Amino acid sequence: MCNNLITPKVASPDMNVICFDLEGPLSPQDNAYEVASLVPNGDAIFETLSRYDDLLALAGRHNYEPGDTLALIVPFLLAHGISEDDITRVSSHARIVGGAKDLIARLLSHGWDVHIISTSYEQHAHRIGAALGVKRDHIACTKFEIEKLREKLTEDDITRIRSLEEAILSTNDEDVMFQKLDDFYFDELKNTALGDVFSQVRVVGGARKVAALEAIAAASSKTPRELIAIGDSITDSAMLGCVRDAGGTAIAFNGNEYAVPYANIGLAGTDIGLVWEFAEAHARGDPIELARTFEHEYRDDPRVDCLVGADADKIEAVIDTHKRFRKIVRGDAAKLG
Structure with missing residues (x-):
């Protein structure tokens, strides 16, 4: 059953914890939009x-x-x-974002506690989670x-x-x-x-994503400062801001204007695999330093931006780049908030 109000299993405090939004970072489909499209107009x-x-x-x-x-x-x-x-039928046509499956497998094999926190209906979230190897009790989503x-x-x-x-x-x-x-x-x-x-229908978005993230952190005897959060839209802004403001690692992946300003690292591209490097850096305690270094090395696909101290002009430029990749990866779903 979907953990609408998640009560995660207690995890070892020695495990590193990472929380992904689903639609965008892991799968390009906006499932509810596609389901609604079955209705005339x-x-x-x-x-x-x-x-x-x-x-x-x-x-x-x-x-x-x-x-x-x-x-x-x-x-x-x-x-x-x-x-x-x-x-479920619409969900069965959903693709996985480039690099996501290998990334999740690598994180799990290196002892990371991997969670999904998603607005998605449970029918879709569980199917994508299974395809990626994420257990149902590690998925907070919308019970429907x-x-x-x-x-x-x-x-x-x-x-x-x-x-x-x-x-x-x-x-x-x-x-x-x-x-x-x-x-x-x-x-x-x-x-x-x-x-x-x-x-x-209690959708897991906004403050409810923050509540899920805080429950995950507490189950591991951690605070948001010790977590990585990855999101791309308005439903993730509070979660990203929570982790960033606590001193954790908040990554906007192909984010829109609602998500990028709340992250401290921007990653744009057709493949999410570079998150592995930030996961290792997070475990070492220097993800922001790595972002500053990668900002000079990765300027195309993928593109990395360190958003710590970024002024309005830089944020606007990053959003423009992320929107371009967002359209490439997500298609029509990219225009939704």
Whole structure:
């Protein structure tokens, strides 16, 4: 079962610990986006909800976390009969990022405690984790009991959801659309049989990723200072910032404008394998020094940037480079926050 609120097994305090985001650093597929695309016009609906998600997260809406798009999309998946088998089938087409499988194998063979902390639905996170050799009890992800939720849906609920769907596709003014979404998710939906979707589907993003990381650290008698965290998007910014601010190693891999400013090392490219060098440096206690050295050696694919003390111009230049590789590696998913 997916560790939605992770209670990891106690690990040896002598083990080094590394925590990966899944979608981006390990697999390029945005599984929820691909699943939503099974619905007619689902890609357009998901992209609107993703922008709405960014707005809510950046505004600091109470009890809302980046990545809760995976909760926002649930009513539409239910209304269109999307099943657990559909999620698994879409996941089966997901690729692994270049170098990821060898990297994980190398880390595990050298005694590293490898974890995945992901917004992904459990059906996808567990499949990718298995392909990489990461055990289920080392994966914190989003529990999604889609068949149980479907049982709650009434015909009136489906009519209401379809009406909102039509509004999303026909409304050009995003301010007007976002107000309709506010009314639906924070008022109307709570009065349906489905109820509060945010309590039904607790997405592991933002502060919930930090909570998972802190639980992993505590189980190893460590603090975030002693961990490596790797992420690429708005759902990872709090986790990266937590580790960076504690003095740990926070790596943005093909990160966007929400992730890069919270990392102390930037790694861009089509292959994630160079993380091994930073893992060894982290174990020695000099990952930032290595980043400063690699910044002169790796300027193409991969490209390394030391982000400690970086000014706004450097951050902007790094983001531009990361976005270019993000598009190469992730395709359409690169445009999502």
